[in-house]
Amino acid sequence: MNLQDFVKLLRSRWLTVAVTTVAAVLLAVVISLLTTPLYQASTRLFVSTTAGSSLSDAYQGNRFSQERVVSYTELLMGQTLAQRTIDKLGLNTSAEELRQKVVANAKPDTVLINVNVLDKSPVTARDIANTLSDEFVNMVRELETPEDGARPDARVVVEQRASIPSSPVVPKTARNVAIGLALGLALGIGLAVLRDILDNTVKDRDTLEQITGAGIVGTIPLDKDRRKQPAISFETDNSGIAEAFRKLRTNLQFLAVDSPPRVIIVTSSMPSEGKSTTSINIALALAEADHNVVLVDGDMRRPTLHKYLDLIGPVGFSTVLSGAADLDDALQRTRFPGLTVLTSGATPPNPSELLGSQSARKLINELRTRFDYVVIDSTPLLAVTDAAVLGAASDGVLVIARFGQTKREQLSHAVEHLASVGAPMLGSVFTMMPTRGSAAYSYDYSYYGTEADERSNHRPASSGPLALGVAETASGVGAPAQEVGQAVGRRRRRESSD
Ligand SMILES: Nc1ncnc2c1ncn2[C@@H]1O[C@H](COP(=O)(O)OP(=O)(O)OP(=O)(O)O)[C@@H](O)[C@H]1O
Ligand SMILES: [Mg+2]
Incomplete structure (x- = not known):
């Protein structure tokens, strides 16, 4: 993984990193709040020895004091002094417990000793520090006085007495938060990398192309x-998703230029990958280009097109196949110009059989003669065979892969399924591609040309391949006047309605 991949990974998994970091910081704050505050009171002791009058005596005396200081720090943290302090203050604690609260350290090459005492109470901390220091002065006097009662060799003075500490030294909230932040970030990044390693969903164009063995026809x-209103109002909509469907339409027309696919099955490996929403909008994009389009609900198990398009559900595909209704009665005009819908009809007990029947093929052929395009929404390939059965009777199948959701094995099994029944694969469609974050980088329309090029491509299917030939130059000098006029007219209509 190079630096660029790493940055991409962080961008796509920023939520994991953010959540982990926030959790670690919160934990640090909670720990700090739950920690009993401890106050520290400090004294400073000065150690001196009896020095002679000469310079060398003074030097010797100083060396002697420095050596003494090391032993004194041990005595300051010792059991005896702790007990003497407890007795003096009348504390209800053991000498061992008090020892734990005292830290004495000597500054190197000096005769100074710092004594720090920690306690829950700032007053007690001060009292212990002062009493312990006073007791130590006495203790040193006793220890250093020769048996003959001569002057002690060394003495200790409390150079600085303790005062009541105003704020606790424990917990160190700022330090805890900083540690929490650093650990949280490290953990978050680690988790993000781990999740990325374990993530086997399809997230980039190369993987999608490699698994399907076909080109990407669209990136939606x-x-x-779309969750509230699956159908895009192409007449007025110039949003990113509308443009993506227009480009998908152009690419569809580029496929098999000599005999462009006109009966198209839309499927995917698993449920909820956007098949129905994509079918509707492919059909609408084709209708926007003045094609006469019929959208068929080939999902007889969980039909949704009638709900998504506010149509009547019970009379449809299955009803016509069973002979209970005429095709003309079942076809429903929609509020969208150029789009007719054949809903799925009542759910039959044997959808796969029904869809694989001769009657179904005849019906699809009938629709082919009446419409420029037949777009058929279908079931997930890995759940049931319906889509594969329909695929075998079609001009080609578009396989939808949902960004970050469709797993690589699922997709490859789905493609194998189609191949095993000889269903022609038109290409794949990447859907629900995030428009922000790292994924957005691979979401690039420029490859497909400009909006103006695209708009001027619209032609009835019968002239599809020819129209494409013109399309490449339609915005340029060679475009027929009528093509350009249509494109400009459509654009004006759109602009005036904005
Ligand atoms: N481009 C999109 N952007 C945002 N949401 C989308 C998009 N496409 C589909 N969805 C949402 O994803 C969900 C599933 O979509 P849809 O019903 O089209 O999937 P499906 O593959 O047909 O599901 P099923 O397998 O149940 O038939 C719906 O809530 C839909 O609104
Ligand atoms: Mg569906």
């Missing part, structure tokens, strides 16, 4: 509005 962005 995630658009929250």
Whole structure:
């Protein structure tokens, strides 16, 4: 993984990093809040020895004091002095416990000793520090006085007495938060990398192309509005998702230029990967280009097109196949110009059989003669065989892969499924591609040309391949006047309605 990959990874998994970091910081704050505050009171002791009058005596005396200082720090933290302090203050604690609260250290090459005492109470901390220091002065006097009662060899003075500490030294909230932040970040990044290693969903164009063995026909962005209203109003909509479907339409027409696919099955490996929403909008994008399109709900198990398009559900595909209704009665015109819908009809007990029947093939052929395009929404390939069965009777199958959701094995099994029944694969469609974050980088339309090029491509299917020939130059000098006029007219209509 190079630096670029790492930055991409962080961008796509920023939430993991953020959540882990925030959790670690919160933990640090909670720990700090739960920690009993401890106050520290400090004294400073000065150690001196009896020095002679000469310079060398003074030097010797100083060396002697420095050596003494090391032993004194041990005595300051010792059991005896602790007990003497307890007795003096009348504390209800053991000498061992008090020892734990005292830290004495000597500054190197000096005759100074710092004594720090920690306690829950700032007053007690001060009292212990002062009493312990006073007791130590006495103790040193006793220890250093020769038996003959001569002057002591060394003495200790409390050079600085303790005062009541105003704020606790424990917990160190700022330090804890900083540690929490650093650990949280490290953990978050570690988790993000781990999740990335374990993530086997399809997230980039190369992987999708490699697994499907076919080109990507479209890249559809995630658009929250589609959850409320699956159908895009192409007449007025120039948003990213509308443009993505227009480009998908152009690419569809580029496929098999000599005999462009007109009966198209839309499927995917698993449920909820965006098949129905994508089918609707492919059909609408084709209809926007003045094609006469029929959208068929080939998902007889969990039909949704009638709900997504506010149509009547019970009379549809299965009803016509069973002979209970005429095709003309079952076809429903929609509020979208150029789009007719054949809903799925009542759910039959044997959808796969029904869809694989001769009647189904005849019906699809009938639709082919009446419409420029037949777009058929279907079931997930790994759940049931319906889509594969329909695929075998079609001009080609578009396989949807949902960004970050469809797993690589699922997709490859789905593609194998199609191949095993001889269903022609048109290509794949990446859907619900995030428009922000690292994924957005691979979401690039420029490859497909400009909007103006695209708009001027619209032609009835019968002239599809020819139209494509013109399309490449439609915005340039060679474009027929009528093509350009249509494109400009459509654009004006759109602009005036904005
Ligand atoms: N481009 C998109 N942006 C945002 N949400 C989308 C997009 N496409 C589909 N969705 C949402 O994803 C969900 C599943 O979509 P849809 O019903 O089209 O999937 P499906 O593959 O047909 O599901 P099923 O397997 O149940 O038939 C729906 O809530 C839909 O609104
Ligand atoms: Mg569906």
